[in-house]
Amino acid sequence: MTDNPMEKMSVVEGSYATAHAVKVCRPNVISAYPITPQTHIVEDLSQFIADGEIDNCEFITIESEFSALSALVGASAAGARTYSSTSSQGLELMHEVVFNVSGMRLPTVMTVVNRAVSAPISIWNDHQDSISERDTGWIQLYAENSQEISDLTPLAYKVAEDKDVMLPAMVCMDGFILSHVFEPVVLLEQDLTDEYLPPYRPEHILDTKNPKTFGSFADPSVYTEFRYMQQKGMDIALKKIEKAVDEFTRIFGRDHGGLIDTYRADDAEILLMAMGSVVGTIKDVIDEARIDGIKVGLLKIRSFRPFPVEAVRKTLADAAVIVVLDKNISLGLNEGSLCTEVKSCLYNTDINTPVMGFMLGHGGRDISKGTIHMIIDKSQKVARSGIKVENEFVDVRGDLI
Amino acid sequence: MKEIRIHGRGGQGSVTAAELLAVAAFKDGHYSQAFPSFGVERRGAPVAAFTRIDDIPIRLRSQIYEPDYIIVQDPTLIEVVDVTGGVKPGGKILINSDFSPETFKLDTPAEVMTIDATRIALDIIGLPIMNTVMLGAFAGATGEINIRSIQYAVSERFPGKVGEKNSKAAYEAYKRLEAKR
Numbered sequence: 001m002t003d004n005p006m007e008k009m010s011v012v013e014g015s016y017a018t019a020h021a022v023k024v025c026r027p028n029v030i031s032a033y034p035i036t037p038q039t040h041i042v043e044d045l046s047q048f049i050a051d052g053e054i055d056n057c058e059f060i061t062i063e064s065e066f067s068a069l070s071a072l073v074g075a076s077a078a079g080a081r082t083y084s085s086t087s088s089q090g091l092e093l094m095h096e097v098v099f100n101v102s103g104m105r106l107p108t109v110m111t112v113v114n115r116a117v118s119a120p121i122s123i124w125n126d127h128q129d130s131i132s133e134r135d136t137g138w139i140q141l142y143a144e145n146s147q148e149i150s151d152l153t154p155l156a157y158k159v160a161e162d163k164d165v166m167l168p169a170m171v172c173m174d175g176f177i178l179s180h181v182f183e184p185v186v187l188l189e190q191d192l193t194d195e196y197l198p199p200y201r202p203e204h205i206l207d208t209k210n211p212k213t214f215g216s217f218a219d220p221s222v223y224t225e226f227r228y229m230q231q232k233g234m235d236i237a238l239k240k241i242e243k244a245v246d247e248f249t250r251i252f253g254r255d256h257g258g259l260i261d262t263y264r265a266d267d268a269e270i271l272l273m274a275m276g277s278v279v280g281t282i283k284d285v286i287d288e289a290r291i292d293g294i295k296v297g298l299l300k301i302r303s304f305r306p307f308p309v310e311a312v313r314k315t316l317a318d319a320a321v322i323v324v325l326d327k328n329i330s331l332g333l334n335e336g337s338l339c340t341e342v343k344s345c346l347y348n349t350d351i352n353t354p355v356m357g358f359m360l361g362h363g364g365r366d367i368s369k370g371t372i373h374m375i376i377d378k379s380q381k382v383a384r385s386g387i388k389v390e391n392e393f394v395d396v397r398g399d400l401i
Numbered sequence: 402m403k404e405i406r407i408h409g410r411g412g413q414g415s416v417t418a419a420e421l422l423a424v425a426a427f428k429d430g431h432y433s434q435a436f437p438s439f440g441v442e443r444r445g446a447p448v449a450a451f452t453r454i455d456d457i458p459i460r461l462r463s464q465i466y467e468p469d470y471i472i473v474q475d476p477t478l479i480e481v482v483d484v485t486g487g488v489k490p491g492g493k494i495l496i497n498s499d500f501s502p503e504t505f506k507l508d509t510p511a512e513v514m515t516i517d518a519t520r521i522a523l524d525i526i527g528l529p530i531m532n533t534v535m536l537g538a539f540a541g542a543t544g545e546i547n548i549r550s551i552q553y554a555v556s557e558r559f560p561g562k563v564g565e566k567n568s569k570a571a572y573e574a575y576k577r578l579e580a581k582r
Contacts, residue, residue, distance in 0.1 A: 182420045281462045
């Protein structure tokens with residue numbers, strides 16, 4: 001570690017930092033189909049391979065996202081370390097295979113560059129795409145900045161490939177806001193990554209000399225146990241993520257938090273919760289509000305699946321009001337998914353704190369500091385006089401309705 | 402923190418300019434962040450790009466609403482886009498034009514400056530691509546960035562002859578506005 005962290009940094013695009021992180025993880029098979037705003041990542045990886053910078057790796061250019069992930073099912077079952085990246089409709093087109101990868105316990109890692117879903121068509125950021133894959137049995141990690149997306153990539157492989165976990169992982173980054181930003185980042189060192197992430201050595205592989213069945217037919221006498229074991233894998237992943245974070249910090253010297261991270265949360269009466277890049281903006285606003293004497297803090301979710309129930313409960317226990325910001329909505333419930341999870345965490349406990357949900361940033365609607373200040377103002381009123389509106393859309397333009 | 406907004410038309414290299422500014426600022430020892438306005442960037446359509454510069458890591462992810470500095474690569478945008486919007490009092494607006502700043506009659510608390518960047522680009526680079534010239538002008542007009550760092554960023558992005566010409570053109574614009582500072 002140098003005293004000046006800037007000495008090891010360079011200013012690169014978030015997509016490049018991600019592609020570089022994938023490269024040093026030494027993948028064997030990459031299969032992807034271009035879709036905005038994910039495209040730069042696979043372009044950079046394609047260039048690395050063309051330049052001979054990734055040994056023993058094949059890039060499969062393929063005709064759709066459905067096929068891209070299907071190809072990785074075969075490659076991963078044969079023992080390859082596999083990678084893909086996609087966004088929005090691309091992820092939704094993969095949907096059927098997304099379940100298969102997890103059900104077959106294949107530890108693929110995929111960067112989801114978060115983008116709104118159609119219709120109406122939008123290339124801009126929100127979290128509806130990955131949130132809609134919430135129940136597919138993939139680990140889901142969310143990054144705040146380019147450094148975190150880099151650092152989560154080998155961590156995702158390490159946890160996914162753990163023999164007690166064996167579940168695929170999505171590493172989620174906000175489209176454009178992170179994928180297209182240029183900012184200083186420490187590009188992951190090959191030697192440190194090798195020390196951190198051992199080669200993938202699965203216990204079971206597709207092998208003609210020793211034939212095994214993957215993705216078999218499961219009648220009602222055994223299907224339940226497959227689901228039960230996937231959930232067990234998720235339970236174990238909770239501990240494995242914390243362990244992988246500790247080891248990352250020991251080797252690389254950086255710490256972004258574990259399953260969750262907090263910011264000025266210790267004495268917070270108003271506790272904001274969010275994930276992804278908006279967390280950075282929220283931190284700046286918290287500093288401003290603290291100057292005005294408002295006791296506000298942040299709980300950042302890094303692991304959305306598995307969901308860190310215990311860590312969330314512990315952090316929320318002393319707040320007067322919990323304020324959840326979601327870049328997604330469960331239509332028909334009028335609530336974002338993170339808000340639903342938080343409420344679910346608190347039921348059957350002694351905590352009876354009001355939970356307010358704000359749905360914002362849909363389809364790339366910019367989230368300004370003013371928006372966060374407005375949310376804090378509203379939550380102060382709730383802290384004083386109780387909750388009236390549980391969930392609301394932010395920044396709805398009355399002139400368009 | 403200093404915030405810069407760059408207005409241009411698709412194809413004029415506004416996003417590249419924002420990125421090069423971030424690279425140059427980092428070279429100067431600052432933290433920096435550059436990003437596009439995320440529009441559908443068709444050639445000729447109005448685009449905006451943003452750069453933040455600070456001495457501590459930059460966490461803010463919103464667009465820039467109250468810039469310290471504004472760079473206008475194409476003066477015809479003034480009629481169609483609110484290029485001066487939100488600029489801080491005491492800020493500077495740098496317009497690519499051979500007209501005087503007064504010509505534009507901008508209602509703004511910021512100082513307006515002009516530079517004929519297209520002319521410099523045509524003379525030195527041989528093409529009407531003025532983004533790197535505007536970066537040199539920015540260094541000269543504001544003193545926020547070392548011109549050597551701008552030239553480093555330009556040469557790194559465009560190796561060889563192209564980089565040399567762009568670097569020279571940036572320096573020419575720097576000299577002209579540095580003299581007026």
